[in-house]
Amino acid sequence: MKPTNFYALLITLLLVTISQAACDKMLDEKPKATLELGQLTPDILDQTLVGVYEPLTRSRGRLWESTVGLGLELMSDYADGGPTQVAWSNYNNIMNNPNALGQPWTTLYEAIGRANYLIVALDANTTLATDLKDKAYGEARFVRAICYFFAVRVWGKVPMRLKPIINSGDVALAKSDIPVIYNQIIEDLKFAEGVLPNKTGAPGRATKGAAKVALADVYLTQGDNQKARDKAKEVIDNKATYGYNLEPSLATVYSPTLPTNMEDVFSLKFSQFLDRGSFMASYWADSKAKAAGYSVSGNKFGGIISVAPLIKNWDVKDLRRQFSLYDTYVINGATVKAEIEPDIYDLRLGKYKDPNAPIDTGNGNDFYLYRYADALLIFAEAENKLNGPAAAYDAINIVRRRAYGVSLDVPSALADLPAGLSQTAFDDMVFRERGYEFIGEAKRWFDMVRTGRAAQLITEVRGLIKQPVRKPTPSRFLFALPDVELQNNPLAN
Incomplete structure (x- = not known):
């Protein structure tokens, strides 16, 4: 049975208490409140770190485990929400609806806020060992980075909060330009890459390999194929150091009871307990x-x-x-x-x-943000775009061999892609392979948008289905900022 986040309630109560104190200060219009965690011992630090991750895996947080995990998947070219979730098929309406992702926004920024709060507490601490502090900095900045990476792809320009909100005077913050947000994401992930451990004994916690794969994904999204290729290759070349490989059995990868597996680079952990699981x-x-x-x-x-x-x-x-x-x-x-x-x-x-x-x-x-398959397919895509497919075949073919149940290390006429593909044809095959490998993992919409294929693919499907109105060609590719932000942050409009 997978372990639960048994510290989550403790940290939530702690932060609620701090937030209430800050609210009291705001209501009284007194000088700024001072956030204070108290003496950071190693145990308290670890518990606080659990609290930083907690919003991402909150069963009613409506973030990756539900609204996003379901909604973005329903926006794929191959999926439909049926009678009850028809809104997700009407791309233009839902992306113009400021409240479509209102609750995920709040949960996402709660995780960012907790990361920021811990970073400030670490800055002020003078008693913890340097290695403990560095690891904690790395985890906090990793969480902040993946949150902003998600935000910038969903909403585009967003307020980039890098400090805790102490009182109402700190709420007003203009949206940052997209390149500025990406620069911060990369800075955070590079820092995390430098200080995080190769492996972790606590499934669901960030590692060096997770930071590297996330960086590769960020670079790929930006179109920086050289850096994406190099970073993915670092993971592939050092898979033994990080404990990564493809699992032979898909049942193992998606097991509801195993705490982790060797393919798990970074995943959000859910458990078979009331309100501690995924929907x-x-x-x-x-x-x-x-x-x-x-x-x-x-x-x-x-x-x-x-x-x-x-x-x-x-x-x-x-x-x-x-x-x-x-x-x-x-x-x-x-x-x-x-x-x-x-x-x-x-x-x-x-x-x-x-x-x-x-x-x-x-x-x-569990809900995967990154698996070892990500590293392989990022490398295959980026290497092909840089140099053609010759050196990219092995990475994609390993993924395909697992898919056909044959040896990963032996060429297979059944599984391997045909030799001699052009650069364009190979790129199409990598895109297709990502669709197969990550179906149900809420990556298709992002892939469709970043490769410029979204409108074309949706138009193709619209011509084949019985109710074409359910798949209108999207006229925009970013969601509107939610009312919860616009009403509280005058500079976000």
């Missing part, structure tokens, strides 16, 4: 979820469109397809048709499975 397994399943072995309950919040080119062309021999997609299941020895919306979608997504969870808020499936 993902329940969101995608239908009303027969428990009997079918997928989840304790099923919300039927979306499905997969089989005529979408990515799905239509997915080889049925690919184990990832078999593991992730289904239209039938076996109940009491009988094959039963899964519940679908035949005029909207005809496949269910079953990548996340946890029929033994105590409740739909207690699914134990």
Whole structure:
């Protein structure tokens, strides 16, 4: 059974107390309150670090585990939210709706605020050993970096808060330009890369390898293929140092009970406990979820469109397809048709499975931000764009060999891409491979946007589905800032 974040409540209460004290100061219009954590002992420092991560894995935080994990996936070319989640298909309306991602915004900035608060506390501390302080700085800045990396891709310009908000006078902050935000993200990740450990005994905590893969992803998103390629290669060349490799079994990778695995670079940890789990397994399943072995309950919040080119062309021999997609299941020895919306979608997504969870808020499936497969596919994409596909084949073929259940180290006529592909054709294959490898992991929308393929892919699917109105061509690719920020921060307008 995966460990719970048993310090999360303690840290939440601590920060609530601090926030309340600050609020009292604001109401009284007295001079600025002073944030004070008290004496940072090694134990208190570790507990505080757990609190920095906590908003990201909060079961009702509506961040990666639900609204984003579901919503951004439904914005993929191959997915649809059906009758209950139709808003996610209307790209232009939802991206103009300032409250579409209002709660994730609040949770995201809570994590940023906690990271900032810890950084200030570390600056003031004179008693902790340097190595402990450096590691803590690294973790706090890693969390801040991944939060801003998510924010800049979703909203574009955002207020970049690098200090705690102590009172109402600190709330007003103008939005930073996108290059400025990326520079800060890179600065934070470079710092984290330099001080974090190669491995961690606490699954879900940042490591040197996680910072490197995140940097590679940031560089790839910026179009800096040389730096993306080099950073991904550092991880690949030193995989033994970091303990990384591809897991042979997909069931191991997506297990609801294992605390981690060798493919896990950085993931948000969820547990089979009330309000300590993820919703993902329940969101995608239908009303027969428990009997079918997928989840304790099923919300039927979306499905997969089989005529979408990515799905239509997915080889049925690919184990990832078999593991992730289904239209039938076996109940009491009988094959039963899964519940679908035949005029909207005809496949269910079953990548996340946890029929033994105590409740739909207690699914134990972790949510990956980065796996070792990320490093391999980032390298393949960047290397090809720089030098053509010759040296990029091995990285993508290793991923494909795992997908076909063959040896990772032996060339395979079944799994390997055909030799002699042009640079453009190989780039298309890497993009396709990312779609297969990361289906259900909320990366497709970002890939579609950063490669300039979003409008084209959605237009293609619109021409194939029975209700074209459900897939309008997007006219914008960034969400509107939420009201919660605009109403409290006059400079954000």
